[in-house]
Amino acid sequence: MDNTKTAGSNIPVKIKNFLSTHTSLVTFIAMLIFLGIITNGNALKLGSLQNLVVAEAVRAFGALGVGMIIITRGIDLSLGQVIGLSACVSASFAQTADYGSALYAGQEFAIWLPVIAGIAVGAAFGLFNGVLVAYGNLPPFIATLGSMSIATGLKLIYTRASTLGSLKNEYKIISQGFMGPIPYLLIYVVIAAIVIWVLMNHTKQGKSIYAIGGNAQAAKVSGINVKAQLMRVYLYAGILYGMAGVLMSARLGLANPLTGNNMELDAIAAVTVGGISHAGGVGTVGGMMIGLMTLGLINFGMTFLGVNSYYQLLVKGGIIILAVYMDMRKHARKE
Amino acid sequence: MKKLLTLVLCLAVLSTALFANGQQEAASGSDEIVIGALIRNTDEQFVADYADVLKKLAAEAGVTLKLQDSRGDMAAQLDQMNTLLVQGVKHFVVVANVTEATEDMAKAIHAKGGSAAFSNIQPSVEALKVSPNFFLASSPESVAGTFQAQIIDEYFKANPEKMANGDPDAIDAVFLYGQLGHPAQVYRTNAVKQGLIDAGYKLNVVAEDTANWKPSEAQAKMDAWISAYGGEFDLVIANNDGMALGAVESLITNGYLDDPNDPTADLDGDGLVLSIPVVGVDATQVAVKAMDEKKLLGTVLQDAVGQASTAFELAVMMATEGSAAGKSAYGIAPLTAPIDEAPANDAAVVGQCYLVPFKAVTMENYKEFMQ
Structure with a gap:
């Protein structure tokens, strides 16, 4: 906790400013160090860090998607169920042909089919959400609440409420493989984060997205096609969910109707902790990733220390509330 | 901002330190027996009873039990298993989320030279075939x-x-x-x-x-x-x-x-x-x-005491003797001939199957089962 003292008055203003603008990063690093100290470095071994990254990778795709949506002052409750549905669809095309209980028993599919199918499912739902919100003028909360239920229903119907297991090894390797010490999953996340970062910071579209979240009316007046841009954000998010679904099924080696449950809450919490403001127009890709890793670290740390899972829920809840409180304070002061 | 930063850090510190059960040092090369328990969801009555029995047995035997509750989330269960494996835990008692995940779990545990006894949710035949150190300690449904x-x-x-x-x-x-x-x-x-x-x-x-x-x-x-x-x-x-x-x-x-x-x-x-x-x-x-x-x-x-005790004894046997082949656990001998139900229907793995009997609870005998 000594780190906090560095924000004292005799320290150069630069550091002070850095701390105040990068609170979540500082918090994350401080927690990492703390966890390292109380476990004698055991929690920071390579294997542990690999586990941490692997555990959060799928959620990272969800967080990037919903993070963009929240920046437009929207929300997406369908995230978890869409990821689950796309995991189920992709898994169904990746089952070994000789597995008797396979959904398409006896049929051999090309290895790219489950990947494309999973992403297509996500994209379709993203487009659906986008049309409802942008052109149907439905409040995002309600539109995505509806599509969440539709995705849950489709997931149960498609899987006939059973588990789709026995996935091919060459499919599982997509998520379970390593390049040296680096899990493939980390590579995908880094690529996705860079793509979204470029989109948000170095394209006209990115500027439009921030403008819409800041003030949709003003954005419209300044010549931005708000409806088309909004729809695209939901579509991009859907594509990211589709990828998350594929990676999820490959990682678990199975998918079932429970896959993806409650993931929307984890992803929304992560980006909120990472400083994405629900008031719209504020937030960075870096923030999303730090928020995600912060919650991931808390999860991992508590598992490592053997904390009862019931208490883990309390801690997570407390941290989310605190993060939003801080966010509100920051904005109140600006005004 | 300074105050808030302090607040966050305090919460983070407290959260980990306060609720920790002080287990983090357990697997660091001492003679102590460490058993990992990967439990599906203690919201379910049977699983909660099972976990309670494990805790009691571990306390009595002086075994360190690292119990993880995945709250019904298969991905969380995998993460928890990976965390325990990194901590050096080798021998596990598992109530899996789904049968289809057991093979991958067995492979991951086997890669670290460990063992596991599966209860409640049956492991697949393939999971038991990973090595003779994986067991079914459950009841034929x-x-x-x-x-x-x-x-x-x-x-x-x-x-x-x-x-x-x-x-x-x-x-x-x-x-x-x-x-x-x-x-x-x-x-x-x-x-x-x-x-x-x-x-x-x-x-x-x-x-x-x-x-x-x-x-x-x-x-x-x-x-x-x-x-x-x-x-x-x-x-x-x-x-x-x-x-x-x-x-x-x-x-x-x-x-x-x-x-x-x-x-x-x-x-x-x-x-x-x-x-x-x-x-x-x-x-x-x-x-x-x-x-x-x-x-x-x-x-x-469905005998939570019987299943937990059998699985626990198998895990302890693996930790202390390195093998459980042919030995009885909780007074139950391994199966000798295949039955109709997977995974005990495969002759190659029947010796790894410990069947804990079910008991009918009727109007005549139900009072025996009241606690």
Whole structure:
């Protein structure tokens, strides 16, 4: 906790400013160090860090998607169920042909089919959400609440409420493989984060997205096609969910109707902790990733220390509330 | 900002330090025996009982138990397993989320030279084939169904007039299933149906659907069936007690009582206050209490103590002796010949299967099961 003292008055203003603008990063690093100290470095071994990254990778795709949506002052409750549905669809095309209980028993599919199918499912739902919100003028909360239920229903119907297991090894390797010490999953996340970062910071579209979240009316007046841009954000998010679904099924080696449950809450919490403001127009890709890793670290740390899972829920809840409180304070002061 | 930063850090520090059970040093090369327990979801009564037994056994034996509850999330269970493996935990007791995940779990544990005993959710044959150090310490689900059929048979033998609804010559039953395709759902259902047919009954399935093991879903389903088929069925068969009790609630609120004015009166002398009998599986304490209140005809004990003790003894044996081949655990010898039910149907792995018997809980003996 000594780190906090560095924000004292005799320290150069630069550091002070850095701390105040990068609170979540500082918090994350401080927690990492703390966890390292109380476990004698055991929690920071390579294997542990690999586990941490692997555990959060799928959620990272969800967080990037919903993070963009929240920046437009929207929300997406369908995230978890869409990821689950796309995991189920992709898994169904990746089952070994000789597995008797396979959904398409006896049929051999090309290895790219489950990947494309999973992403297509996500994209379709993203487009659906986008049309409802942008052109149907439905409040995002309600539109995505509806599509969440539709995705849950489709997931149960498609899987006939059973588990789709026995996935091919060459499919599982997509998520379970390593390049040296680096899990493939980390590579995908880094690529996705860079793509979204470029989109948000170095394209006209990115500027439009921030403008819409800041003030949709003003954005419209300044010549931005708000409806088309909004729809695209939901579509991009859907594509990211589709990828998350594929990676999820490959990682678990199975998918079932429970896959993806409650993931929307984890992803929304992560980006909120990472400083994405629900008031719209504020937030960075870096923030999303730090928020995600912060919650991931808390999860991992508590598992490592053997904390009862019931208490883990309390801690997570407390941290989310605190993060939003801080966010509100920051904005109140600006005004 | 300074204050807030302090607040966040304090919370982070407290969160980890305050609730920690001080287990982090456990696996650092001492002589201490460490067993990892990967538990599906302690919100489920059977699993909660199982976890409690493990904790008690570990405390008695001086074994460090690292118990992780995945709260029904397969991905979380994998993360927890990976975390324990990194900490050096080798030997596991596992109540998996799904059978299909057991092979990958066994492979990951085997890669670190470890072992695991699977309870409740059966491991796949492939999981047991990973190495002889992986075990089934569970109960064959079909036996639960057979016991249900026996309880039902005794009831209708004693009260033949209770078959009058629907087809008077047949047992007209509604079925509440667990998660479809779940081994417990498949084997329990097939066995109870077969058991009734073997006992010489004509079985007429009036309605059947899944309630995903949940009382609330079962109650809603039952409410709908009563509107649709009221008076056409003689019996409710549920794959677990939770759903059976959901059905009981529905029957009570819909007035299926011997005396709608007195929900504690057994007018027809069949031992039940309900006019339609309900059977479940699991013998949870709430279910046994419902039997005491004459609301539930019978259930079958899935022996949490037996399964947990068998799995725990196997894990300890692996940790101390490095092998459990051919040895008995909790007084149960490994199977010698295949049975009809996976994974114990594969001759190559029968020696790794420890079958913990189910017990029928009837109106005669239920008091023995009250705690």
